Amino acid sequence: MMNPEPTSQHRWLHQLLGDWTCESTADMGAGEAPMQGTGTEHVRALGGLWVLGEGTGTMPGSDTGYMLMTLGYDPAKEVFVGSWVGSMMTHMWVYRGTLDAAQKVLTLDTEGPSEKGDGSTARYRDTITLVSPDERTLTSASLQPDGSWKQFMQATYRRKVA
Helix, strand or coil: CCCCCCCHHHHHHHHHCEEEEEEEEECCCCCCCCEEEEEEEEEEEECCCEEEEEEEEEECCEEEEEEEEEEEEECCCCEEEEEEEECCCCCCEEEEEEECCCCCEEEEEEEEECCCCCCCEEEEEEEEEEEECCEEEEEEEEECCCCCEEEEEEEEEEECCC
């Protein structure tokens, strides 16, 4: 559809706009200490329909990683859509997601390379939770064989004070 009007879902995404600092913890696997990271993110609008989050941060195996997240809403399919790419990998993560009834938690499902490293794919879930207008979290989890989700990363974003 050309020139659609932004919906309430598009406006929800605009809560993410601005400049943020980030502190993260990532599970590095059995016997490994969790990795602590820091970073920044600038989230801007692309018209009224999309938001783009451009971030930098410490990443496993490299000094600095660069990331780009796109998020929007597809009214025809009634789902949030988006993508995530990072300078530390060749896979583009493609999202389909839903917002909870309280409009605080955006759950984004995706598929990508398995943690096994055997060339297979696995299901993953990134969850954005609005804690307050100036704080949000992003958690990442992988689907386990028993059907449960195992969290392996959590990042807390705080809005930069001007």
